[in-house]
Amino acid sequence: MTLSASQNRAGLALMAPAAMLAVIFLLLPLLAIFVLAFTDYQLGDRTLHFIGFDNFRELADEPIFWTSLGNTLLYSAVVVPGSVTLGLVSALLIDARTSLRSFYRTVFFLPVMASLLAMAVVWEFMLHPSFGIVNTALKAIGLAPHNWLKDGDIALYVLAVIGIWQSFGFNMVLFMAGLSAIPRDLYDAAEIDGAPNAWARFSLITWPLLAPVTVFVSITAMIRSFQVFDTVHALTQGGPSKSTEVLLYTIYAEGFEFFRSGRAAAITVVFIALVVAVSLMRFVSFKKNGKPA
Amino acid sequence: MMSVSRKTTAALTRSAMRHILLMTIAAFALLPFAVMVSTSLKPADEIFSDSVRWWPHKLAFVENYNQALSTAPLALYLLNGVIVTLAIFFLQVLVSLPAAYALAKLRFIGRRIAFCFVLFCLLIPYHAIAVPLFIMLYFVDLLDSYSALVLPFTISVFGIFLMRQFFMGVPDDLVDAARMDGLSELSIVWRVMLPAAIPALTAFGVFSIVAHWNDYFWPLIAVSSDGYFTPPLGVMAFRNAEAGTNFGPLMAAATIIVAPLIALFLLAQRRFIEGIAFTGIK
Amino acid sequence: MAALNIQAVAKRFGETDVLKRIDLDIRDGEFISLVGPSGCGKSTLLRIVAGLEQQTEGHILLDGRKVDAMRPRDRDLAMVFQSYALYPHLTVAENIAVPLTMRRMSTLQRSLIGKIVPSASERRREIAGEVAKVCDALSINALKDRKPAALSGGQRQRVALARAMVRKPSGFLMDEPLSNLDAKMRVQARSEIAALHRQLDSTFIYVTHDQAEAMTMSDRIAVMIGGELLQVDTPDQIYQMPQDLRVAEFIGSPKINVAAVTLREAGLLSLTARGTTNAIHAAFRPEAARLTAESEGIFCGIVHHVENLGSDLFVQVKAEGIVDMVVVRTDPAGQRPALRDRVGVTIDETRLHVFRADNRRMPGTFRLERRR
Numbered sequence: 044m045t046l047s048a049s050q051n052r053a054g055l056a057l058m059a060p061a062a063m064l065a066v067i068f069l070l071l072p073l074l075a076i077f078v079l080a081f082t083d084y085q086l087g088d089r090t091l092h093f094i095g096f097d098n099f100r101e102l103a104d105e106p107i108f109w110t111s112l113g114n115t116l117l118y119s120a121v122v123v124p125g126s127v128t129l130g131l132v133s134a135l136l137i138d139a140r141t142s143l144r145s146f147y148r149t150v151f152f153l154p155v156m157a158s159l160l161a162m163a164v165v166w167e168f169m170l171h172p173s174f175g176i177v178n179t180a181l182k183a184i185g186l187a188p189h190n191w192l193k194d195g196d197i198a199l200y201v202l203a204v205i206g207i208w209q210s211f212g213f214n215m216v217l218f219m220a221g222l223s224a225i226p227r228d229l230y231d232a233a234e235i236d237g238a239p240n241a242w243a244r245f246s247l248i249t250w251p252l253l254a255p256v257t258v259f260v261s262i263t264a265m266i267r268s269f270q271v272f273d274t275v276h277a278l279t280q281g282g283p284s285k286s287t288e289v290l291l292y293t294i295y296a297e298g299f300e301f302f303r304s305g306r307a308a309a310i311t312v313v314f315i316a317l318v319v320a321v322s323l324m325r326f327v328s329f330k331k332n333g334k335p336a
Numbered sequence: 337m338m339s340v341s342r343k344t345t346a347a348l349t350r351s352a353m354r355h356i357l358l359m360t361i362a363a364f365a366l367l368p369f370a371v372m373v374s375t376s377l378k379p380a381d382e383i384f385s386d387s388v389r390w391w392p393h394k395l396a397f398v399e400n401y402n403q404a405l406s407t408a409p410l411a412l413y414l415l416n417g418v419i420v421t422l423a424i425f426f427l428q429v430l431v432s433l434p435a436a437y438a439l440a441k442l443r444f445i446g447r448r449i450a451f452c453f454v455l456f457c458l459l460i461p462y463h464a465i466a467v468p469l470f471i472m473l474y475f476v477d478l479l480d481s482y483s484a485l486v487l488p489f490t491i492s493v494f495g496i497f498l499m500r501q502f503f504m505g506v507p508d509d510l511v512d513a514a515r516m517d518g519l520s521e522l523s524i525v526w527r528v529m530l531p532a533a534i535p536a537l538t539a540f541g542v543f544s545i546v547a548h549w550n551d552y553f554w555p556l557i558a559v560s561s562d563g564y565f566t567p568p569l570g571v572m573a574f575r576n577a578e579a580g581t582n583f584g585p586l587m588a589a590a591t592i593i594v595a596p597l598i599a600l601f602l603l604a605q606r607r608f609i610e611g612i613a614f615t616g617i618k
Numbered sequence: 619m620a621a622l623n624i625q626a627v628a629k630r631f632g633e634t635d636v637l638k639r640i641d642l643d644i645r646d647g648e649f650i651s652l653v654g655p656s657g658c659g660k661s662t663l664l665r666i667v668a669g670l671e672q673q674t675e676g677h678i679l680l681d682g683r684k685v686d687a688m689r690p691r692d693r694d695l696a697m698v699f700q701s702y703a704l705y706p707h708l709t710v711a712e713n714i715a716v717p718l719t720m721r722r723m724s725t726l727q728r729s730l731i732g733k734i735v736p737s738a739s740e741r742r743r744e745i746a747g748e749v750a751k752v753c754d755a756l757s758i759n760a761l762k763d764r765k766p767a768a769l770s771g772g773q774r775q776r777v778a779l780a781r782a783m784v785r786k787p788s789g790f791l792m793d794e795p796l797s798n799l800d801a802k803m804r805v806q807a808r809s810e811i812a813a814l815h816r817q818l819d820s821t822f823i824y825v826t827h828d829q830a831e832a833m834t835m836s837d838r839i840a841v842m843i844g845g846e847l848l849q850v851d852t853p854d855q856i857y858q859m860p861q862d863l864r865v866a867e868f869i870g871s872p873k874i875n876v877a878a879v880t881l882r883e884a885g886l887l888s889l890t891a892r893g894t895t896n897a898i899h900a901a902f903r904p905e906a907a908r909l910t911a912e913s914e915g916i917f918c919g920i921v922h923h924v925e926n927l928g929s930d931l932f933v934q935v936k937a938e939g940i941v942d943m944v945v946v947r948t949d950p951a952g953q954r955p956a957l958r959d960r961v962g963v964t965i966d967e968t969r970l971h972v973f974r975a976d977n978r979r980m981p982g983t984f985r986l987e988r989r990r
Contacts, residue, residue, distance in 0.1 A: 047443060053521035054444025061435035062450070064491035068469065069457050075468035086471060129361070136358050143355070149605050150362045153369060156601045156608070158550040160568035161590040164575055165372045168583055174384050176371055208364065213612065220613045231670050232703035236781070237691035237720035246729070247716065251707040270461055273552045277572060291463055291553070298467045299557050307467045315464045322459045 076315070079308035086302035098309035110285050111293040112313065114199055118289060119268040121203035122210070127261050129207060130214025135249070137215075138222045148219070151212040159209055163277040166205050167192065192278055195286035202274050202287055210267060214260050221256030225249065262325045266318055290314045372594070376400050376587035383583050396584055404588040407577065412563070413570030414596060420485045420566055421548045425541055427490040433533075436499035437525045441511055451500075457493040463553055470557055484558040485566065489548065495540050502536035503529060542611035549597055567593040620680050620694070620788035620821050621646040622667065627676035629662055636662050638845045639676065646681075649815045649822040650850075651832035654842035655868065660825045661793055663842070667823065668791050669693050680788075691720070696782035700794040702774045704766040710777050711749050711762040717785045718745045752784045772803045779814070789821035796831060808834055829869045833857070841865045863973040866901050872932060875944045876901045879972070879986075887972065888987040889917060889940045898980065899973045904932060904947040906969035909955060915962020917989040919944065921955045935963055940989070 080098055082091045102108040137147050154162065169176050170191040178188035191201045229248050238244045272291040275281060281288035281296070290310060298307030370390065375383055379396035382389065404410060438444065439451055469488050473479045478487070506529065514528045530537070552568040559565065562573055574589045601608050622644040629637040637659045644650050652660040665671040667678055669690035678685050685693050696717070704713050719728055722745065727738035753759045756776045766774055775795060782790055795811075796804045812835045815822050826832055832839045833853045840850040841862075848862040860866035866874050878897040879887040887900055912918050919937030931950040934943050944963060948954075955961055965986060972980040 050442050050521075051444040054438040054442035054447065057434035057438040057442070057521060057525065058444070058446075058450060061431045061491060061496060064431060065453070065457070065493070068488050068491050069460075069465065069493070070453075072465035072468035072472065073460065075471075076465060079468065086474060133358070133361055136354050136361075139354060143358075145605070147358050147362060148609065149602070151365050152605070152609055152612075153598065153601075154365055155612070156546060156597055157369070157594045158552075158568050158571070158597070160550070160552045161571045161593045162368055162372075164571055164586065164590055165368045168375065168587065169368060169371050176367075208368070212365065216609055216613045226701065226703065228699050228701045228703035229705060231665075232697070232699060232705075233716075233720075234670060234690045235668060235695070235697045236717040237785075239691065239720065239725075242725065243720065243728075247720075248705065251705075254707075266461070270463055272463070273568075276552070276556070277575075294463070294467070295553070295557070299470065304467050304471060311464050311467060315460065318461060318464070319459050 076308045076311050079305050080312045082305045082308075084305045084308075086304055094305075098306055101306070102309055102313075107285060107288065108293070108310065111288045111290050111310075114287060115269060115271070115289045115291075115317075118199060118203050118206065118271055119265055121200060122206040122268045122271075123261060123264045125203065125207040126211040126214055127257070127264055129211040130260065131218050131253075131257070133211065133215040134218035134222055135245075138219060148215075151215050153212070154209045155212045159273045160277055162209070163205065163274045166274075167278050170201065193283055195283045198279055198283060199287050202271070202278065205274050206268060206271060210264065214264060217260050217263075218253070218256060221253050222249070225252050259325065262321055265321050269314070269318055269321075290317075372587050372590055375583055376585075376591045378584055380582075380584055400584040400588040401592070403582075403585040404574070404592060407585065408570060408574045408589065409562070410570060410574075410589060410592050413565050413567050413593070416565060417549050417567040417596075419482065421545045423482070423486045424489045424548050425544045427486065428492045428495050428540075428544060429537065431490055432492055432495035432499055433530060434522065434525050436496045436503055437521075437529050439496065439500045440503035440506075441508070442521070454493045454497050454500075458497060462488070466554065466557060473558065480559045480561055480564060482564065485555060485564065488554070492544065495544070498540050499533060499536060502533055506532055536614070538607060539611035539614040542608050546597065546608075546612075621682070622789065622821060622823070623677075623679040623682075624663070624667070625677045625679065627663070627666060627673045627678065629659070629666065629671070630674045635845050637666075637673070640842075640847050642840060642847060642850060644821060644823065647819050647821055649812070649824065649835060649837045651824045651826060651836040651839045652842055653826055653829055653832040653839055653868070656827055658842045659845040660827075660842045664697075664791050664793055664823060664825045668695055668697050694787050695789045695791055696785065696787035697791040697793065698775075698778045698782050698795040700797055702766070702778040702795075702798075704774060704777055704781070706766050709763050709765055710758065710769070710780075711746070711753070713766070713777060714749045714752060714780045714784050715745050717781060718748060721785065748784060749780075752780045755783070756780050771799050772807065775799060775807060779811075783814075783818070787820070789823065790818075792822065792824045794826055795824075797826070797828070804831075811835060830871065833869070839869075841868060843868065858969075859979075860901075860971060861979045863899055863901065863977040866971055866973070870903060872904055872945050874901045874903050874971075875907065877940050877944075882987060885982060885984050886987055887984050889989055897975060900984070900986070901971045901973065902965050902969060904945045906966045907944065907946040908964050908966070909933060909935075909946055909948060910962040910964050912960050912962045914964065915988075916964050916986050918960060918962045921957055921959045921961055924954065924957065926950060933961075935961060937963065 078091070081093055081095060083094050083097070084091055133147070133151055137144055170178075172178060172188065172190040172193070175191075177191065181188050189197065192198050225248065229252075230244060233244050233247055238247055270291055271289055272295065275287055275289055275292045276295070279287040281292050291314065294307050294310050294314065297303050297310060374390050374392075377395055377397050377400065378389075378392040379394050379399070382392050382394070382396075439447060439454070470479070473484050473487075478484050510528060510532070511524060514524045519527065549566075550568060551566070552572075555564075555566045555569050556572075559569070562570075565573060571590055571593050575586055624640055624642040624644075626639045626641055627637060628635065628639045640659075640663060652663060654660050662671060666673045669685070669688060673686070680693060680695075705716065708716070719741075723738060723741055727735055727741065749762075750759070753762060756779060758773065758776050758780060761769060761773055761777070766777065769777065775798075778795065792811075796807050799807060808831060811822075811824075815835075824832070824835065833856075836853060838850055839853055839856045841848045841856065841864075843864045849856060849860065849865045851859070851861075856865065856869055860869065863876070867876065876899050878890045879900045880890050881898055882888055887898075889900070890897070909915075917937050917940060919935040921933060922936040922943065923934040925932040925934070928950065931948045931954065933946045933948055933955055935946060936942075937944050946963060967983070967985055970984055970986070972982075972984050974980050
C-alpha cells in the first residue's frame, strides 16, 4: 500500500517535466491546429473569428490545393518505390558476403548524413542548364540537354531523383538489419532442397521473410516523402508554374510568407490526415502478420 | 583441382557482376559529393568550361575557401549548429530519461494514458504543428532567438518511447537492488539506468543530432537574423547573397557546412549506422 | 542408395587446419556416426559431403563418381539440420513439398503465374500425394496445415525428417538433429531414427557430440578429435578396443579411468602419478574394476562419493598418489561402501588398455604391479 503510493508519487514526479513540456509544445499546438483551421486567423490578431468550414470549402475550390496534394502523392509514388527498391537491391548485393562490404555501406549512407539543403545546392549546380555536369555528360554522348528545374513537366521527377538519392541508404540500413535476422541455415536448407539459382533462394526465403521489414520500410519512406520540403524550397519554390508545389511547401507559404494561419492550419489538417492514415496502415499490417513493431 | 577451379570461375564472375552493380550505385551516391569538392577547388574559368575535369589545372582552394569564409560568417553558423544540437540533445535526455523510466518501471496513475499519448504523438511529424508553435513563440516574443530553435524540441516523444522500450529490457532486479541500497527513484534514473542505457542513448543521440543539425524547415521559420543561422540556413543565405553564380566559393561553403557531420560519421560509422538502424526499427 | 568415399579431404580456414586429410569409406546403406567434441570438424566434414562447403584438398566420391564440383542439389543427398531450418512462413505440408517443387517445377510454374498454368496444377497434385505419403509414414498428418512456430521441438524434428525423406535421396546427412530436444524426447527419437534407417535401407551419416547417440544407433562410429579421424569401428570395438587414448576417454559414461604407468619389464606396469609428460597411460572402464578389502586391491584409496543410479552404483575412490579419482561400478544389491571407508581396487587385466605417449594403443597383454 505504502509502496504503491510512493511509487505512484515518484512516477508522477518523474513524468511531470515531460508531461508539462508535452502539453505546451505538442498537445496544445495540435489542438490549436484543429481550432485555427476553422478561423480566418492571421498572425498578430488578438481574437479568433470562427468561419466554420469556409477554409476547407475554399481549398476544395482552389486548383492550387489539389495541385499541391496531387504533387505530394506523385512525388511519393516515385520516391517510395525508387528508394525502397534501390535500398533493397543495395542491401542484397552487399549482404552476399561481399568484400568491401563496409565501404559500400558507408558510401551509400553518406547522402543520409549530409545536410540535404547543402546537397540540394550542389544538385542545383549539377543540373545547371549550361555548365552543369548532367547536361555536359548528356551532350558528350549526343543527347539533348534539359533545363531540368525550369521545365514544369520534369521538375518534380528531378526532385524525386534527389529524394531517392538522399534516402535509399537509410532504407538499405533497415533492410540489412532485416537480412541479418534471417538464419543462414535456411539458405543451406534451400541449397540442399535444390533451389536452382539466386532467384529461387530469394523467392523461397528472402522475400517472404523480409516482408514485414519491407512493409515497415515502405511506410516509413512514404511518411518521409510526404514531408518533402528542403529541395522544393531551395530549388524550385514550388515552380515552375506550381509543378513542384507540395503540401508542406503550401503550408509554409500560407503560414509563414502570407501569415494566413487559418488557411495553413486547414491544409495542415489534410497533411495530418494523410500521415496518420499511412501510419495506421502499419498497425494494420503488423496485426495481420501477428508481429509487433 | 580442375573442378575446384571451375567453381571458382563462376564465383568470380558473380562477384565481378556484383561489384559492377555496387560501383554504379556508389557512383550515384558519391557524384554530388565529388562535384561539390571538385568545384570548390576550381577557379571560375574552369567551372564555366564545358569539359568534365575532376582535378583542376590551377588549384583555387585558397581563393574559394577564403572567399566563402569572408563572405559569410560560416564559423558562426557552425557554432550555432553545435550549440543548438547539443542543447536540444542535452535537454531531451534530461526530460525523457526520467519519463521513460517511470513509464517502464513505475506503477502510477495514468501510466497507460501517458503511454498511449506517447504512441499517438509519435505519428505526428513536427511540421504539422509548426504554425501554432510559431504563433505561440510570437506572442511570448521568443522568435528569432536560440530559445526559438531549441525549446520546441526539448520534448521528444520518440526519445521517451525509445528509452522506455530499452528500459523494459533492464531486469527489475537491478532496480530493486538499487532501492535496497537506499537510492531514490530519481537517483536510480541517473546512477543506475543512465549507465545501463548508454548504447540506446548513443543511438538516440546520433538520431537527434543528425536530425537537428540538418533540419531546415523549423530554423527557416523560427529565426531571421543571421546571428542565429544554423548551418543549412547559412548555405541558403550564402547562395542568395551570391545570386547563385559564384560557384567555386558556394561549393566551398557547402563543403564546410557538410564536412563536420560527415567527418564525425566517417570516424564512428558503425555507431552511426547501427544507431540509425536501431532508431529506425524501434 | 549410395556408397561414399572421402579421400584425403582437408579443410583450412586461413592458418587453421579444421580437417587434416580425412579418409573414410562409407558403405551403401550403412549408418555411420561422426562423433567428437564440439569444434572437432565433424560438422565441417558433413557440410563438405553435402556440398555446402568446399574442401581445400581431396575428393568426395559418390558411388565412385567424383562430386567435388557438383552443387548440393545434384548430389542427391538430403540433410537434417540441428536447427531443423524449416521455412517459417510455409506450412508443414509446404515445407515438405519444397524439395519436390524445386526439382520438378520450373521458375515460372513456381511463381504466382504458375497457379494458372495447367501443367503446374497437375504437378502440384502429384507432389501433394507424395507429401501425404511421407506425412503418413511419420504420422504428422494432423500437423500439415500448421506453421513451424506452432510445433513442438519433436514435431519440428519429424517435419525436418519428412522434408529430407520426401524426395527419396540416396543418402541422409544429419547434423545433430536431436540436440534441441529434451532428454526424454531424444531417447524416443533415437529409436525412431534407427527404425527409419532400417526401413529406408539408405546411407545415413549422422553427426553428434553425444557418444550415447552414436553408440545406440550406428553400424559404425567414426571418432574425430581436433580435425583428425582417430578410429572408425563398430560401437562394440570402439568401446572395448579403443585404438587411441582420446577415443577411450571420449566414449563411455562415466568416463574411463586413466592412470599414468611406467613399464617395468615385459608386460608389467606400475602406477605412477598422472601428469608426467611422455607417459604411458593405462585405462580401464568402471565395470572392469572391482572393490575389495583394503589388503587385496592392486591399489587402495578412500571412498569419496557414491552415486546411486538405481541400476548401477558408481563409487568414486580417491587413490592417493596415482589418479585424481577412480570410478568403480558395483551392484547396488551388493554391499555398499560407506563414505571415507578405505577400500582396495582390483582391475580385470584382460580389459586393461595401454596407450603410448603419442596416445596410440600399445598391443600386448599387461599386468599391474600391486602398489604397497
